[in-house]
Structure formats: structure tokens, C-alpha cells
Amino acid sequence: MRFELYYWPTIQGRGEYIRLALEQAGAKYIDVARRAESSGMGVQAMVDLMNNNEAPYPPFAPPFLKAGELIIAQTANILLFLGPQLGLVGVDESSRIWAHQLQLTVSDFVTEVHDTHHPIAGGLYYKDQKPEAKRCAADFIETRLPKFLGYFEHVIECNPFGDQFMIGAELSYVDLSIFQIIEGLRYAFPNAMKKTEFSYPLLLDLHHRVALQPRIARYLKSTRRVPFSKQGIFRHYNELDV
Amino acid sequence: MRFELYYWPTIQGRGEYIRLALEQAGAKYIDVARRAESSGMGVQAMVDLMNNNEAPYPPFAPPFLKAGELIIAQTANILLFLGPQLGLVGVDESSRIWAHQLQLTVSDFVTEVHDTHHPIAGGLYYKDQKPEAKRCAADFIETRLPKFLGYFEHVIECNPFGDQFMIGAELSYVDLSIFQIIEGLRYAFPNAMKKTEFSYPLLLDLHHRVALQPRIARYLKSTRRVPFSKQGIFRHYNELDV
Incomplete structure (x- = not known):
């Protein structure tokens, strides 16, 4: 299709x-x-x-x-x-439910990332909510980022099929999403990530292996991959990083 | 089970x-x-x-x-x-996907409702983010509430099976969720709702019919129904209402 x-x-x-x-x-x-x-x-x-x-x-x-x-x-x-x-998730019901549950937690995290630069209203400009964004981003970096990344790290750690993937023994769409949030966090909060990402070795390892998948590697180099920018969800503003 | x-x-x-x-x-x-x-x-x-x-x-x-x-x-x-x-959703794949899609939009709405009183951080007290909450709630009432309720109203309106339910010709779990958000909004923002809820006659009608379902009616009167309060997601603070 x-x-x-x-x-x-x-x-x-x-x-x-x-x-x-x-x-x-x-x-x-x-x-x-x-x-x-x-x-x-x-x-x-x-x-x-x-x-x-x-x-x-x-x-x-x-x-x-x-x-x-x-x-x-x-x-x-x-x-x-x-x-x-x-072919990006197991066919049994419990794998599908578990993958979806993790993906919904990724969605929640992405919403919180978005809100770091738009805590008051998505319809207002960033410049009109900058002081609020600074408070929000500081709390995000201090409490929410470690809570979510720590959770995802723990999920790999306790995967009964080994610590290579989020779910089971093969790459799933959840692994691709984890790759994307690590990419995004490194773009948006480079200093914060430099200071803390070593705490999540399994996530970094997964990120690295996803980037090496031949089709993903080709995609990332192609024009089909839209670059990060100050219009997207992951945005880099110096004043919001540590 | x-x-x-x-x-x-x-x-x-x-x-x-x-x-x-x-x-x-x-x-x-x-x-x-x-x-x-x-x-x-x-x-x-x-x-x-x-x-x-x-x-x-x-x-x-x-x-x-x-x-x-x-x-x-x-x-x-x-x-x-x-x-x-x-038995709260059709068994065919397209009904299940459509119901779930609507439920995820309910989830997004619920997150925005929560953020009206906690725009900076879920881990801080309301009193520590009150000015920000006032700005956030004002925008919510002016732009987000009508956007979401207008969307849900439109969904009933264009239901090919008639305008009694969100999906198909029978009550689904999505209808129960719509009941809950109308209840919650009336509790949290009574003035705003008094001014605008007449714009959503199909949602109000659905809310009314859900409340009359015998099991729901019994549940709402029972001690199993936790009351609304200033601890939940829908909270009433005078200063956040219109």
C-alpha cells in the first residue's frame, strides 16, 4: 500500500x-x-x-x-x-499494547518539551512568554528530563529479551522515537545533555545503533529529513539551556 | 474477568x-x-x-x-x-481506530486543562505559578476551549449514523469521556461555561443522556464517585474563570 x-x-x-x-x-x-x-x-x-x-x-x-x-x-x-x-512491532497483542503505551509516554514527553518554550499558550509567540519559558525549561531540565529518560533507560534495562531494544529482541517504532528524542534534546539543550546524558548509556547506545541502520542513515543525509529549527518542537534557545 | x-x-x-x-x-x-x-x-x-x-x-x-x-x-x-x-466500541478496526483517535484528543484536552493551573511545572504548588496560571487560563478559555469543544461538536454533527453519539449508533467509551469533560469544565469554569456552552447543543444533549444511563446515574450518586476538588485536574479557582 x-x-x-x-x-x-x-x-x-x-x-x-x-x-x-x-x-x-x-x-x-x-x-x-x-x-x-x-x-x-x-x-x-x-x-x-x-x-x-x-x-x-x-x-x-x-x-x-x-x-x-x-x-x-x-x-x-x-x-x-x-x-x-x-514489521516494526511484534504481532501479539501484549507487544502491541506495550509498544503503544511507551509511544504514548513519548507523546507526553514531546508535549512537555514543546511547553518549555510555549508554557502559556501555543498561539502566542515565544517572545511573549519568555520569562515563563525560562522557569518552565529550568524545571523541565531539573526534574522532568531525568524522570522520563530515567524511565526509558529502565525500560531497556528490564527488557526480558536483552538490553538492545525498548521492546523484545528486534527494532520497533518505539526505538526510532527514542532516537528522535535524543537527537532533539541534543539540539535543544546541548549543555544540559552534555552534563547528564552519560547517565543513560543504554539510550545512547540505542540512539547510536538506530543512526547506523542503513535506511535511517540514508534518510538522515537526504533532503527528506527536515532540519531542526526554531519553528519545531525541539528548539534551541540559549537562555533555556543550562 | x-x-x-x-x-x-x-x-x-x-x-x-x-x-x-x-x-x-x-x-x-x-x-x-x-x-x-x-x-x-x-x-x-x-x-x-x-x-x-x-x-x-x-x-x-x-x-x-x-x-x-x-x-x-x-x-x-x-x-x-x-x-x-x-462492549463500549464497535468491533471493526476502523471504529476502534476512530474511537481511539478521539480519546487521544480528549487526553490532549485534559492535559491542557491541567496546565491552566500548572503551566510552569506539575511539581510546583499552584500558589507558586498563579500569575502564569491566570494568563494560561485566559488563553485557554478564549482559544483552546472553543477549539476543542467545537471540534467534538462537529464530530457528532457529521457522524454518518446520526447525531446521538460521537461514534456510530451506540454509546461508546468516548461518549463517557465527553460527559466527564463537560462535568469537569462546568465545575472548573462555571462562568465561562454559562456564557458559551449553548454553542455546543449536541455535546450538552450527549452529556444529559449519559447522565441518565441507569448505571452511570447510580455510580454518580454512590461513594465510588470521588467528588471534584482542588486536587484534581479540573479545579475551580475564581481567579482563573471569567
């Missing part, structure tokens, strides 16, 4: 967790909003689909995925759907 | 979406942390389970559900698992 991914074209954002899964699996997909509007795609196609008041199953926000007749939104829900089809 | 729910005993919080589903289905369950510690239950049993470093699939946070051998965390994930077993 050829998938159509709909997500903002200029940021990694929440769409990146899906792009990484599609890339690792070598799946056929179109990143619709990154294509030309002259070809009937681009951001306009995404907005049109969201604003179609006649459609019965409207997504609340990007990303969403078109798979045949289905339109599926919510990042973790899309990965729940794609995982078994892409 | 007899389920064991683990959640904080003194608040509705995120556990309430699961309690409502179990109650509506007449399921056999134990609300473990609300039972006596002398019987080996209570909060201590929940904390022990979370701190068990030997267990292979640790939850990040409550709520979590024990179902036979499985321990499942993340509210929406628990409902994804329970829905078909409790």
Missing part, C-alpha cells in the same frame, strides 16, 4: 516519528504537504482535507495518514496502525 | 475515564488504591507495583490496569484495550 502522510512541511515536529517509521521500513509514501501545490498537493491539500466539513471522520490536527479509505490522526495512533504492517 | 484499577484514590483525574467505562459496562473491578491498606491494597499497593524494579513492563504513572497477566498503563491505551471487551 502507498501511504499519504499529511504534516507541516517545514518542521520535524510530531510527523517525524511517522516519517522515521516509514523510512526504516522502506515503505512507499508521499509526504503530501512537502510536494508542489501545482501538482494538487502541498500545504493547501492538507488544509483542504482538514477543512472539509462534509467528511465524516475529521482529524483534529496534523499529522494524519491516508491509508486506502482510512484517514488516521494522532501520532501514536498512526504508529499503532502502521507498526504491524511495517 | 475481574479487573484491578490502580489510580490515586482521592481524585477523579485521568482514572475517571476508566472508572466510567467500567461502571457503564457493569464490569467487575477493584479500585485498588481506594481499598484498605490492611487488606494489602490501598495506595501502598499501587506504589509497590510502580517501584518494583524487577517487573519487566513498568508503568510510567497511574492509571494502570491489571487484567490477568497484563499490566496496561496510559488512559487511552487502557480504554483501547477495554473498549471491545466491555
Whole structure:
């Protein structure tokens, strides 16, 4: 099946967790909003689909995925759907539930990362909530980052199939998401990460091995990988780092 | 099957979406942390389970559900698992995906509600982030509340099976969650809701019909329903309302 991914074209954002899964699996997909509007795609196609008041199953926000007749939104829900089809999760119910549970915890973490620069309102500019962002980011670095990374490290540590992956004995979409949050944290909070990332050796090892996956390595070097920037979820502002 | 729910005993919080589903289905369950510690239950049993470093699939946070051998965390994930077993969602894949997608949007909304009183850090007291909370709540009431409620209203409106339920032609766990957010918003922001809730007639109608479900009506009057309070996610502070 050829998938159509709909997500903002200029940021990694929440769409990146899906792009990484599609890339690792070598799946056929179109990143619709990154294509030309002259070809009937681009951001306009995404907005049109969201604003179609006649459609019965409207997504609340990007990303969403078109798979045949289905339109599926919510990042973790899309990965729940794609995982078994892409061979990126075990087929038994308990593996799928466990993978999804971890992915939802990744989603919660990503929301908290976003809120470090937008603690008051997503609709306001960063400059209009800078003092609040400084307080929020300081607490994030001191309490939340170690809580989440410590948890994910512990999950690998107690994986009954060994300490190579988050789940089971093979790479899953959750491992790709862990790669992305380590990448993102290093970009957004380089000083904080330099000081603390050694506390999470299994996560760093996993990050390293994901980066070496041939398809992921090619993807990261390609123009399909949108660079980090001050528009995305992981943002680097000197004043928010330690 | 007899389920064991683990959640904080003194608040509705995120556990309430699961309690409502179990109650509506007449399921056999134990609300473990609300039972006596002398019987080996209570909060201590929940904390022990979370701190068990030997267990292979640790939850990040409550709520979590024990179902036979499985321990499942993340509210929406628990409902994804329970829905078909409790007859609270259609059995076909597209219904389950759509219900889960809506439930994840409910989760996002609940996080934003929480952040109105804790925009800087969940670990700080409300009194230590009151000015920030006022800014955050004002934006929430002006932009986010109408965005989410407008979306949910639209979902009922364009339900191909009629405008009685969020999904299909029968009551699902998503309807119970919508009931809970209307209840919560009326408690937390009574003035804002009085001014605007008439804009969402289908949600109010759904809320009303859920409240009249015999098992839900009995539950709401029972001591099993924890009251709203200044400890939960929906909190009433005069200064945060309009």
C-alpha cells in the first residue's frame, strides 16, 4: 500500500516519528504537504482535507495518514496502525499494547518539551512568554528530563529479551522515537545533555545503533529529513539551556 | 474477568475515564488504591507495583490496569484495550481506530486543562505559578476551549449514523469521556461555561443522556464517585474563570 502522510512541511515536529517509521521500513509514501501545490498537493491539500466539513471522520490536527479509505490522526495512533504492517512491532497483542503505551509516554514527553518554550499558550509567540519559558525549561531540565529518560533507560534495562531494544529482541517504532528524542534534546539543550546524558548509556547506545541502520542513515543525509529549527518542537534557545 | 484499577484514590483525574467505562459496562473491578491498606491494597499497593524494579513492563504513572497477566498503563491505551471487551466500541478496526483517535484528543484536552493551573511545572504548588496560571487560563478559555469543544461538536454533527453519539449508533467509551469533560469544565469554569456552552447543543444533549444511563446515574450518586476538588485536574479557582 502507498501511504499519504499529511504534516507541516517545514518542521520535524510530531510527523517525524511517522516519517522515521516509514523510512526504516522502506515503505512507499508521499509526504503530501512537502510536494508542489501545482501538482494538487502541498500545504493547501492538507488544509483542504482538514477543512472539509462534509467528511465524516475529521482529524483534529496534523499529522494524519491516508491509508486506502482510512484517514488516521494522532501520532501514536498512526504508529499503532502502521507498526504491524511495517514489521516494526511484534504481532501479539501484549507487544502491541506495550509498544503503544511507551509511544504514548513519548507523546507526553514531546508535549512537555514543546511547553518549555510555549508554557502559556501555543498561539502566542515565544517572545511573549519568555520569562515563563525560562522557569518552565529550568524545571523541565531539573526534574522532568531525568524522570522520563530515567524511565526509558529502565525500560531497556528490564527488557526480558536483552538490553538492545525498548521492546523484545528486534527494532520497533518505539526505538526510532527514542532516537528522535535524543537527537532533539541534543539540539535543544546541548549543555544540559552534555552534563547528564552519560547517565543513560543504554539510550545512547540505542540512539547510536538506530543512526547506523542503513535506511535511517540514508534518510538522515537526504533532503527528506527536515532540519531542526526554531519553528519545531525541539528548539534551541540559549537562555533555556543550562 | 475481574479487573484491578490502580489510580490515586482521592481524585477523579485521568482514572475517571476508566472508572466510567467500567461502571457503564457493569464490569467487575477493584479500585485498588481506594481499598484498605490492611487488606494489602490501598495506595501502598499501587506504589509497590510502580517501584518494583524487577517487573519487566513498568508503568510510567497511574492509571494502570491489571487484567490477568497484563499490566496496561496510559488512559487511552487502557480504554483501547477495554473498549471491545466491555462492549463500549464497535468491533471493526476502523471504529476502534476512530474511537481511539478521539480519546487521544480528549487526553490532549485534559492535559491542557491541567496546565491552566500548572503551566510552569506539575511539581510546583499552584500558589507558586498563579500569575502564569491566570494568563494560561485566559488563553485557554478564549482559544483552546472553543477549539476543542467545537471540534467534538462537529464530530457528532457529521457522524454518518446520526447525531446521538460521537461514534456510530451506540454509546461508546468516548461518549463517557465527553460527559466527564463537560462535568469537569462546568465545575472548573462555571462562568465561562454559562456564557458559551449553548454553542455546543449536541455535546450538552450527549452529556444529559449519559447522565441518565441507569448505571452511570447510580455510580454518580454512590461513594465510588470521588467528588471534584482542588486536587484534581479540573479545579475551580475564581481567579482563573471569567
